[in-house]
Amino acid sequence: MNRIVVVGYGPAAHRFVETLADKGFDGRITVIGEEPRPAYDRVALTSYLSGTSAEDLTYPVPGGVVTRLNTRATGIDRQAGHVVTGDGAEPYDVLVLATGSAPFVPPVPGAEHAYVYRTIEDLDAIRVAAKDAAEGVVVGGGLLGLEAADALRALGLKAHIVEMSPWLMPRQVDEGGGSVLKSHIEELGLSVHAGAGVQEIVTDGKGRVTGLRKPDGTVVDAQVVVFSAGIRPRDELARSAGLAVGERGGIVVDSAMRTSDPAIYAVGECALAGGMIYGLVGPCNTMAEVAAEQIMGGRAAFDGADLSTKLKLLGVEVAQFGAMDGALDVTYMDPVAGVYKKLFISDDARTLLGGICVGDASPYTTLRPFVGKPLPAPPSDLLFTGSGAANLDLPDDAQVCSCNNVCAGDIRTAIAGSGAADVAGIKACTRAGTTCGSCVPMLKQLLEKSGVEVSKSLCEHFTYSRAELFDIVRVRKIGTFSQLITEHGQGRGCDICKPAVASILASLHNGHVLEGERAALQDTNDAFLANIQKNGTYSVVPRIPGGEITPDKLIVIGEVARDFGLYTKITGGQRIDLFGARVEQLPEIWRRLVDAGFESGHAYGKALRTVKSCVGSTWCRYGVQDSVGMAIALELRYRGLRSPHKIKSAVSGCARECAEARSKDFGIIATEQGWNLYVGGNGGFRPRHADLLAKDLSTDELIRTIDRFLMFYIRTADRLQRTAAWIESLDGGLDYLREVIMQDSLGLCADLDAQMEHHIATYADEWQATLDDPDKLSRFVSFVNAPGVPDPSIVFGSERGQIRPAVAR
Amino acid sequence: MTWTPVCDYDAMLPERGVCALVGDVQVAVFRTYDGALHALANRDPFSGAYVLSRGIVGTRKGEPTVASPLHKQVFSLVSGRCLDEDAVTVPVYPVRVAGGCVEVSV
Numbered sequence: 001m002n003r004i005v006v007v008g009y010g011p012a013a014h015r016f017v018e019t020l021a022d023k024g025f026d027g028r029i030t031v032i033g034e035e036p037r038p039a040y041d042r043v044a045l046t047s048y049l050s051g052t053s054a055e056d057l058t059y060p061v062p063g064g065v066v067t068r069l070n071t072r073a074t075g076i077d078r079q080a081g082h083v084v085t086g087d088g089a090e091p092y093d094v095l096v097l098a099t100g101s102a103p104f105v106p107p108v109p110g111a112e113h114a115y116v117y118r119t120i121e122d123l124d125a126i127r128v129a130a131k132d133a134a135e136g137v138v139v140g141g142g143l144l145g146l147e148a149a150d151a152l153r154a155l156g157l158k159a160h161i162v163e164m165s166p167w168l169m170p171r172q173v174d175e176g177g178g179s180v181l182k183s184h185i186e187e188l189g190l191s192v193h194a195g196a197g198v199q200e201i202v203t204d205g206k207g208r209v210t211g212l213r214k215p216d217g218t219v220v221d222a223q224v225v226v227f228s229a230g231i232r233p234r235d236e237l238a239r240s241a242g243l244a245v246g247e248r249g250g251i252v253v254d255s256a257m258r259t260s261d262p263a264i265y266a267v268g269e270c271a272l273a274g275g276m277i278y279g280l281v282g283p284c285n286t287m288a289e290v291a292a293e294q295i296m297g298g299r300a301a302f303d304g305a306d307l308s309t310k311l312k313l314l315g316v317e318v319a320q321f322g323a324m325d326g327a328l329d330v331t332y333m334d335p336v337a338g339v340y341k342k343l344f345i346s347d348d349a350r351t352l353l354g355g356i357c358v359g360d361a362s363p364y365t366t367l368r369p370f371v372g373k374p375l376p377a378p379p380s381d382l383l384f385t386g387s388g389a390a391n392l393d394l395p396d397d398a399q400v401c402s403c404n405n406v407c408a409g410d411i412r413t414a415i416a417g418s419g420a421a422d423v424a425g426i427k428a429c430t431r432a433g434t435t436c437g438s439c440v441p442m443l444k445q446l447l448e449k450s451g452v453e454v455s456k457s458l459c460e461h462f463t464y465s466r467a468e469l470f471d472i473v474r475v476r477k478i479g480t481f482s483q484l485i486t487e488h489g490q491g492r493g494c495d496i497c498k499p500a501v502a503s504i505l506a507s508l509h510n511g512h513v514l515e516g517e518r519a520a521l522q523d524t525n526d527a528f529l530a531n532i533q534k535n536g537t538y539s540v541v542p543r544i545p546g547g548e549i550t551p552d553k554l555i556v557i558g559e560v561a562r563d564f565g566l567y568t569k570i571t572g573g574q575r576i577d578l579f580g581a582r583v584e585q586l587p588e589i590w591r592r593l594v595d596a597g598f599e600s601g602h603a604y605g606k607a608l609r610t611v612k613s614c615v616g617s618t619w620c621r622y623g624v625q626d627s628v629g630m631a632i633a634l635e636l637r638y639r640g641l642r643s644p645h646k647i648k649s650a651v652s653g654c655a656r657e658c659a660e661a662r663s664k665d666f667g668i669i670a671t672e673q674g675w676n677l678y679v680g681g682n683g684g685f686r687p688r689h690a691d692l693l694a695k696d697l698s699t700d701e702l703i704r705t706i707d708r709f710l711m712f713y714i715r716t717a718d719r720l721q722r723t724a725a726w727i728e729s730l731d732g733g734l735d736y737l738r739e740v741i742m743q744d745s746l747g748l749c750a751d752l753d754a755q756m757e758h759h760i761a762t763y764a765d766e767w768q769a770t771l772d773d774p775d776k777l778s779r780f781v782s783f784v785n786a787p788g789v790p791d792p793s794i795v796f797g798s799e800r801g802q803i804r805p806a807v808a809r
Numbered sequence: 810m811t812w813t814p815v816c817d818y819d820a821m822l823p824e825r826g827v828c829a830l831v832g833d834v835q836v837a838v839f840r841t842y843d844g845a846l847h848a849l850a851n852r853d854p855f856s857g858a859y860v861l862s863r864g865i866v867g868t869r870k871g872e873p874t875v876a877s878p879l880h881k882q883v884f885s886l887v888s889g890r891c892l893d894e895d896a897v898t899v900p901v902y903p904v905r906v907a908g909g910c911v912e913v914s915v
């Protein structure tokens with residue numbers, strides 16, 4: 001038995017060959033896959049649309065494995081012992097079928113014009129189709145259908161979901177949960193047509209899709225239709241080779257994953273194990289491991305798997321674990337907050353059987369491991385307090401990671417036996433947490449409980465978190481990095497702790513960032529008070545508070561750019577960026593700008609960036625307050641404030657929200673009575689809308705609340721943690737934040753106010769201060785031994801009438 | 810060995826680098842906290858930009874290092890070896906102080 005052939009190269013095939021390699025199999029392994037690349041992370045497929053590359057999703061091919069990609073197996077000759085492909089035959093001693101499944105497309109007229117959602121190529125096709133479309137519809141309101149609909153929405157389409165059952169996700173939630181889920185989904189802007197089937201995909205004369213006709217005759221307008229109406233196991237090879245298949249499809253296997261031919265195994269979504277097709281990656285992986293062990297002479301067996309699921313749709317938590325009914329059940333429903341939680345319990349009210357959660361999936365993480373075990377606390381505690389289960393001790397055999405079949409005991413062994421000291425260590429040892437990630441909070445808890453000090457260390461030089469270092473510097477009145485690292489750290493620092501400490505010193509003392517020893521702590525951007533670009537030049541962004549600027553100042557910017565040959569661009573922050581300056585040009589550029597009344601815009605700092613504004617009541621016919629005036633006041637108040645990460649803000653003059661204030665760390669929206677303050681928003685990789693902190697504030701109240709919000713953030717956030725993540729990390733979240741900064745529950749407010757007053761009183765423009773100091777200025781040269789010489793490696797080409805970086809020859 | 814003067818030793822900030830042009834070679838010279846000097850090629854091999862002299866100086870497990878200001882790969886100031894990517898190394902040059910002046914040899 002030295003030739004193993006695998007047909008199909010999906011996640012199950014990958015796990016199979018990986019396990020074989022781990023176990024030291026020394027024969028020949030060939031994988032035949034019809035897709036153009038090795039297996040990739042299908043669970044994370046949707047992230048491909050938001051920029052994750054195909055390479056990032058693709059799993060590495062284990063050493064020694066021969067792959068035949070772009071190749072479909074068309075037959076199996078069991079007599080001769082080989083697999084037939086378009087270009088020949090592949091002999092095997094053991095054959096493993098891992099052909100997965102295909103999306104089910106119902107045979108309705110026009111179905112040939114629809115898309116499915118399973119492979120990278122499917123997503124490429126959908127992306128292209130979405131370019132010329134305004135609306136899209138997904139057929140199927142299950143886990144995958146919702147994910148596909150959200151993807152259509154992210155591609156800019158108005159998305160519809162058509163679901164046959166009376167409510168969404170019928171396999172995971174009951175009717176009550178379904179109705180709460182529907183309101184969440186609609187809030188995301190998706191429209192839901194439940195209880196409706198598909199009669200026809202409607203096309204115009206030229207074969208272009210125009211909509212989907214429901215059985216009642218009404219048409220949902222859409223130019224893109226995606227089917228996500230279930231999967232069918234790909235058992236065609238097995239069928240034609242005469243292997244046993246199930247009545248409704250699937251290759252019949254025993255608990256060793258063996259088919260009706262002992263030389264042929266089947267694993268993953270194509271396998272019918274115990275009469276079930278498993279459409280989740282966790283069980284597929286387990287099957288792959290079982291088959292690999294069996295082939296290597298082991299005795300592993302597959303005896304069913306957990307089908308718990310948690311929806312990954314941004315913003316809406318939906319989860320189901322264990323059984324979906326039971327003799328007794330306890331329900332908690334809060335339609336206002338959009339939360340529905342239900343637990344199923346045995347008739348003696350002792351054993352937890354399963355649960356459903358919508359709007360708050362915390363019980364999924366905390367209670368899933370208790371399925372089939374005695375209830376760890378009264379059900380009402382578990383449901384109502386939400387965190388009731390957080391402090392429970394898990395039995396060793398409780399499954400923590402269902403994707404990779406890892407129990408609490410395995411994790412404890414990894415911690416105690418193999419010295420896994422953090423989540424990364426546990427992942428490496430056990431694979432727990434490496435697939436869907438939903439068990440990671442549980443891993444952290446197990447680490448904390450096992451007495452392992454979960455490392456909060458900033459880096460190898462400090463065993464403290466940023467917040468702890470902030471307090472040390474504040475309370476012990478430490479003035480320099482040297483003092484801090486000598487007294488409280490080890491070694492000499494690095495690119496992580498130095499800028500972090502520089503930021504703490506700047507927040508607390510507000511001196512010049514290039515003063516004395518601090519000059520050596522700054523990242524290159526802060527060290528040169530400009531933003532480094534890919535060719536080693538810098539960009540210059542003068543402050544344009546609120547985005548308001550006079551024609552004269554615009555002309556100055558134009559002249560400076562022209563005279564220094566800089567590339568200019570309007571930024572996303574309502575100001576102007578001048579690119580391509582060499583270090584020795586920076587002071588001359590600042591001089592011109594400062595003389596015209598400009599100052600640094602801190603585009604380079606972890607600091608307040610911009611406060612954007614809309615037109616507001618001065619000009620706009622809808623405006624109810626002067627948003628421009630407020631934005632300028634706030635930008636000038638907080639300019640230069642150094643913080644754990646950058647801080648952005650915006651002010652809108654009415655509820656139409658043209659300044660996009662809710663995508664900012666703090667956003668202000670004018671009301672008839674005053675100002676609404678929103679906090680914790682951001683754009684970027686993981687966009688998040690800010691939440692309402694307080695309503696109808698007067699101008700004074702608004703400013704006082706923002707002062708405290710910012711200072712409390714600066715004191716307690718982690719390094720590079722924006723306000724959204726910081727608020728999420730606060731025990732008690734937004735309510736707790738309100739208590740601290742609006743009701744002064746910690747008695748901190750006077751201190752926070754004083755700290756902000758100090759900042760405002762001591763603010764000075766960094767460019768001006770640098771120009772005034774010959775010592776600091778002397779560092780702005782390309783070469784110390786040839787101060788007048790420009791860096792010869794910096795050369796430019798041209799594009800659309802402006803410079804662009806080019807490569808020196 | 811020919812030595813090229815760079816600048817006064819006292820003009821160099823501890824824990825920071827400067828760049829010198831020697832013929833057409835760019836040399837990044839660093840002064841660490843203990844007064845020692847190190848010289849590496851200024852070119853960041855990952856980006857091709859001439860910027861290493863502007864990186865943050867520090868230590869990793871006691872070894873003096875500089876982090877590229879572009880994408881933060883860390884290089885040993887002693888060997889020029891990239892500590893984040895085994896196969897990558899930047900040239901190291903001899904450096905000394907003579908009569909209060911820092912000199913490098915390329």
Ligand code: SRM
Pocket residue numbers: 531532533539541569570571572573574575576577603609610646648663681682683684685686722
């Ligand atoms: C220049 C600008 C692009 C433009 O031409 O429009 C820009 C340029 C950079 N952005 Fe940005 N961002 C710019 C507006 C934005 C915006 C839009 C906005 O502010 O309204 C966003 C989304 C809003 C937000 O931040 O929440 C944005 C989200 C990011 C992020 C992701 C932040 C996140 O929390 O996920 C990064 C990465 C980071 O900061 O770690 C980033 C990082 C960067 C860096 C610093 C990347 C780098 O390290 O070099 C770029 C600096 C280049 C330079 O020389 O200025 N930039 N960046 C914009 C400058 C605005 C300004 O006037 O200061």
Ligand SMILES: Cc1cc2nc3c(=O)[nH]c(=O)nc-3n(C[C@H](O)[C@H](O)[C@H](O)COP(=O)(O)OP(=O)(O)OC[C@H]3O[C@@H](n4cnc5c(N)ncnc54)[C@H](O)[C@@H]3O)c2cc1C
Pocket residue numbers: 007008009010011012013032033034035042043044045046071072073074098099100101102117118119144147234237267268269270278279280281282284312436
């Ligand atoms: C968008 C999306 C999101 C998902 N999210 C989750 C999730 O959150 N959690 C979860 O548990 N599961 C999720 N799943 C399901 C999970 O991806 C599957 O359970 C898993 O991919 C099954 O792996 P497999 O290897 O059995 O089958 P597949 O991934 O289908 O791989 C089979 C491979 O075999 C190839 N093949 C078939 N026949 C032949 C042949 N004759 N010759 C050559 N090659 C052939 C196919 O082209 C395919 O590449 C998701 C699926 C999708 C599509």
Ligand code: SF4
Pocket residue numbers: none
């Ligand atoms: S999005 Fe921002 S960070 Fe990314 S390339 Fe554009 S400017 Fe740079």
Ligand code: FES
Pocket residue numbers: 400401402403404432433434435436437438439440
């Ligand atoms: S449960 Fe999915 S990675 Fe652990």
